[in-house]
Amino acid sequence: MTGPVDPSSTGAWARLGALAAEFEPDLRGWFEADPGRVERLTFTAADLYVDLSKSLVDDRVLGALLELADEVGLADRRDAMFRGDRINVTEDRAVLHTALRLPADAGPDERPSVDGEDVVAEVHEVLDRVYDFADRVRSGAWTGVTGERIRTVVNIGIGGSDLGPVMAYEALAPYRQDGLECRFISNIDPTDAATTLAGLDPASTLFIVSSKTFGTLETLTNARLCRAWLLDGLSDQDKTEAVARHFVAVSTALDKVAEFGIDTDNAFGFWDWVGGRYSMDSAIGLSLVVAIGPERFAEMLGGFHAMDEHFRRTDLAHNVPALMGLLNVWYTNFLGAGTHAVLPYAQLLHRFPAYLQQLTMESNGKGVRWDGSPVSTDTGEVFWGEPGTNGQHAFYQLIHQGTRLVPADFIAFVNPAYPLQDTVDGHSTDVHQLFLANFLAQTRALAFGKTAEEVRAEGTAEAVVPARVFPGNRPTASIMAPALTPSVLGQLVALYEHITFTQGAVWGIDSFDQWGVELGKQLAQQVAAAVAGDTAAAGEQDASTQQLLGYYWRHRQ
Numbered sequence: 001m002t003g004p005v006d007p008s009s010t011g012a013w014a015r016l017g018a019l020a021a022e023f024e025p026d027l028r029g030w031f032e033a034d035p036g037r038v039e040r041l042t043f044t045a046a047d048l049y050v051d052l053s054k055s056l057v058d059d060r061v062l063g064a065l066l067e068l069a070d071e072v073g074l075a076d077r078r079d080a081m082f083r084g085d086r087i088n089v090t091e092d093r094a095v096l097h098t099a100l101r102l103p104a105d106a107g108p109d110e111r112p113s114v115d116g117e118d119v120v121a122e123v124h125e126v127l128d129r130v131y132d133f134a135d136r137v138r139s140g141a142w143t144g145v146t147g148e149r150i151r152t153v154v155n156i157g158i159g160g161s162d163l164g165p166v167m168a169y170e171a172l173a174p175y176r177q178d179g180l181e182c183r184f185i186s187n188i189d190p191t192d193a194a195t196t197l198a199g200l201d202p203a204s205t206l207f208i209v210s211s212k213t214f215g216t217l218e219t220l221t222n223a224r225l226c227r228a229w230l231l232d233g234l235s236d237q238d239k240t241e242a243v244a245r246h247f248v249a250v251s252t253a254l255d256k257v258a259e260f261g262i263d264t265d266n267a268f269g270f271w272d273w274v275g276g277r278y279s280m281d282s283a284i285g286l287s288l289v290v291a292i293g294p295e296r297f298a299e300m301l302g303g304f305h306a307m308d309e310h311f312r313r314t315d316l317a318h319n320v321p322a323l324m325g326l327l328n329v330w331y332t333n334f335l336g337a338g339t340h341a342v343l344p345y346a347q348l349l350h351r352f353p354a355y356l357q358q359l360t361m362e363s364n365g366k367g368v369r370w371d372g373s374p375v376s377t378d379t380g381e382v383f384w385g386e387p388g389t390n391g392q393h394a395f396y397q398l399i400h401q402g403t404r405l406v407p408a409d410f411i412a413f414v415n416p417a418y419p420l421q422d423t424v425d426g427h428s429t430d431v432h433q434l435f436l437a438n439f440l441a442q443t444r445a446l447a448f449g450k451t452a453e454e455v456r457a458e459g460t461a462e463a464v465v466p467a468r469v470f471p472g473n474r475p476t477a478s479i480m481a482p483a484l485t486p487s488v489l490g491q492l493v494a495l496y497e498h499i500t501f502t503q504g505a506v507w508g509i510d511s512f513d514q515w516g517v518e519l520g521k522q523l524a525q526q527v528a529a530a531v532a533g534d535t536a537a538a539g540e541q542d543a544s545t546q547q548l549l550g551y552y553w554r555h556r557q
């Protein structure tokens, strides 16, 4: 494998720099002068309809971004990922989350192997077991130790072993089975376990301990708390078999699962070539499979695969994840954007931005390239967001009129999950249409703004005119789909996985390791003794930490 290309050494980078220096964004003018712009910049990827016409680019910038993609070898790196090359070099691993959604009968040219193993066969072997287990829980065939059917499934996991399942459980709420609820415990703050378990009946509760490594402090601590809670709530006679009937696990470390006392017959594996933040479509999705059923989960995998196919096979000039990733590079490295908002106009996607934060920021928040050399450009931007229209009444002010450039992705669905009508004085309004009107209005306001002349024409007092001007030229992408189905959710997640990949490939970084989370974990172990009262350990801390420990000890009740 040759080393990463320094993007800033390419001709395209120099060209983009020159274009940025003289860039005068003018979405109003561009729309007026170029009737073909919208059609040219609107793309279809699987079921997603993606309008990039309100992006801050002209044809010259777009051309230079595509040249940049060529010069850094984006397509080669993409192909290397799909092939199963060990592109996660700092952990010496293949990166094959795309294999998690390959159909069982995928042809030989699509079927990657790792160390000679047919990974697709392994994926489907585990999926079949996951589906079978979920079916047994859903039908009531799998019971708790007292013979009661399972009413609540509690997923214990954090990061990639939590955010994806929670996000999808919320997003696909209309597809859940009645009478079967999932809850999620992630935080080591004991409040999380205490409040999540409150009101549950141990006899009808099943725990899924989800941890790729099965070594994560938070997850193992919470798993022990839950085990104690379970045993505490059952009679002595039922305690013996309780863990076997009420605890299952998802992990790549089945030996550690056994050590914890979980029957490995009830453990579902995955592989080190699946990153935690890329794992919601592996067995880590078990809670979701129980909630929505194998058929719907398989539809979601089909959606992921459809977007994989688009990314893998579409030329870069029409390749939606590649284009969106390249636009993000333009905004980040040439127009000075430090953040990127993702604004779903779908309450069901309320955890999508949180999910994306791990996906994007754990992947691309890096300061060295994959060969260890320092990056010469800015890398990952801060992703954030909230569902519309709530965000409109909170932070949109800054996006519309603030001094910072905040590129934003707007996501909306034609058909609502819950079609409700609002009736006032006998006149009925489709509430989803009102919702969509907001989605459309916001991207329009951000792109085209409102001039001083337009403000004055409304009779506004001169002194207030400047405050009421909207500068416009705030870039947005509009993503629409017919409805938020399991397949469309899979497509959306895969879209952002590949956007993230594209940006990482341009910057030459390893988007699949996460060494930056390690130091804090190590120090927490070290400080734990000091918090527990070990004065020698406390003495080894820095002055600030010692002072904070002092405050803790003075105020502890």
Ligand code: F6P
Pocket: 158, 159, 160, 161, 210, 211, 212, 213, 214, 215, 216, 219, 276, 277, 362, 514, 517
């Ligand atoms: O600390 C970060 C991290 O390693 C994430 O990458 C991962 O998703 C999370 O912790 C949980 O890890 P595990 O699934 O091994 O418990």
